[in-house]
Amino acid sequence: MLCDNCKKNQATYHSIKKINGVTTERHLCYECHLKQAEKESDFNGIGELFSGFKNLFGLPTHRNVARCGVCGTTADEFLETGFVGCPHCYEELSGVIMPVVSKVQSDTRHTGKSPNGKKGNAAAEEYEELRRQLDLAIESERYEDASVIRDKMRTLRGISNE
Amino acid sequence: MNKALNNIIISSRIRLARNIDGLPFPEKVSADKAALIPRDVYAALSGVDTYTIYRMNEISETDGNVLKEKHLISEDLLRNKDTGAAIINESETVSILINEEDHVREQCILPGFALKEAFTAINAVDDAIAKKVRFAYGEKLGYLTACPTNLGTGMRASAMMFLPGLSIYNSLQACVNAISRLNMTIRGVYGEGSDSVGYIYQVSNQKTLGVSERQIIDAVETSVGHIAEAELKARDSLKTSGGDELKDKIMRAYGILTNAYKIDSKEFMQLMALVNLGAYYGYIKLSDREQFLKLITNAQPANIASLSNKDLNGDERDVFRAKYVSKVLSTITKK
Ligand SMILES: [Zn+2]
C-alpha cells in the first residue's frame, strides 16, 4: 500500500479514526507520518508518547492497526505499554516507534559499540549523515536545528582528533 | 576531595541491555525458548571467571531477596518465576540477569567512584558473551531493546551517592533540575522518590542512543562531580549551623547503634546515615569503610535473616540485627 500523502513510499503507518460515526482511514509512510507527528506533537507535548495521556487531554482516540509481521505486536500495544515485541518491530512499526525514539532519546542514530567489537568508520558515517542533515536544516531555514547539528559535528571532530 | 568523594560515592554501576537475535523479547518469547538462554550465556562465560547460576524458580524467597538487597538482581527478575535467572561471579561484582525486561542484562557494581573500571570489566564480559551468542543489533539503532529508552548502547551508568547535606537542606530538587538538563536522572535507593531513607540516591544517564559509551561515562562523572561538590558545601554549612546540637545527634545515633537491644531496618538506616556523617566530620573514627558499607547491606531484612541462619519472626530479627550491628560497629569504629 502506498502512502496517502506522497503516494511514493510504502505506507507503514495506518490509523482508523471514527468521528461522529464517520470512519477516516490514514495510511502514511515513515517520513510523512514523522512530519505529521511533529506537527501534532507541538501541542500534544509528551502526551503523544503514551496513549494514557491522550485520554487525559481529551484528544480523539484512534485505533492504530499497524502490526509487526514477525511477532504480531500492534502499534496500539506499543503506545500503551511503551514496549516493542521483537527486534523487527523497530522496522515493521517504524512509523509509530521512531517518533517516540527521537523524542525520548533526542537522537535516532547509534554511535557506540557494536557486537563484533569493531567500531568501523561509524564516526565518519555519522559525520556525513550530520552534514546531510545540516544542509537540509539550512535549506528549510531551521537555524536552531542547524546549530545543534553543528555542535554535534564539532563534538565528533573532537573525538576523532584524539 | 578524593577522601571526601569516598564518603559520598558508595558504589558505581554499569549496566548493558542485550537481546538474542532471532527471538521475540522476553514479554513475547515462548517459555521453552527463553529457558535456553541462561545455559547459552553461562556456557559463554565458562573459563572467564567462576560463575554461579541462580534460577528464579529454584531459589528460596530469602535467598532471592538477599541477592536483591545486594543489588545483584531486580524485583522484576525475582518475579519471573518461569524463566528468570541470574549468573553471578564469585566476588559478586558482576551479575547477568536473564529474561528480565531484556533477554540479557549485564551489570558490574564496584565500590566507590569507579565507573571506568566497572565499564572495562563489563565490556569484557559483553565481548565474551557476544563470541558465543548473537545479539540483536542494527547499524542505525544499535543494540535493540524491549523499550526504546535503552536503544543504542543499551547502557546505564550510575553512581550510588550518600547525600545527607543536600537532603537536609532540601536542595536535591535543584540538583535534579540542574542535571536533568544533562540528561541525567536521580532517584532514591531505599524507599520512595526523593525522600530516600538513609539519604542514599542513584544518579544515572537517561540517554542511551546517539552517544558513545565513553560519552555516557564522562557525562555521569561530570554530573556526579557537580553533585558531590554541592554536597560538600552543604555539609560544611550544616556543621557550622548545626554545631553542638548536630554533634550530639550524631553521637546519640552512634550510642543507639552500638547499644540497642532491638532495632528495625528503617531506624537502622536513619541512624547509620548520621554515623556516616559523623565519620566524615571526624567525630567518629572509622577504620574500615568497606565493612561499614557492607553492614548497610547485611542489616537489610533478608540478609539479616540469612546471616542468623534461623527462621526468625519480625521481633527476633530486630533483636538479632541490633546484636549484629553493635558487634560490627564496635570493631570498625572508635569515638
Ligand atoms: Zn509519504
Ligand SMILES: [Zn+2]
Ligand atoms: Zn515485532
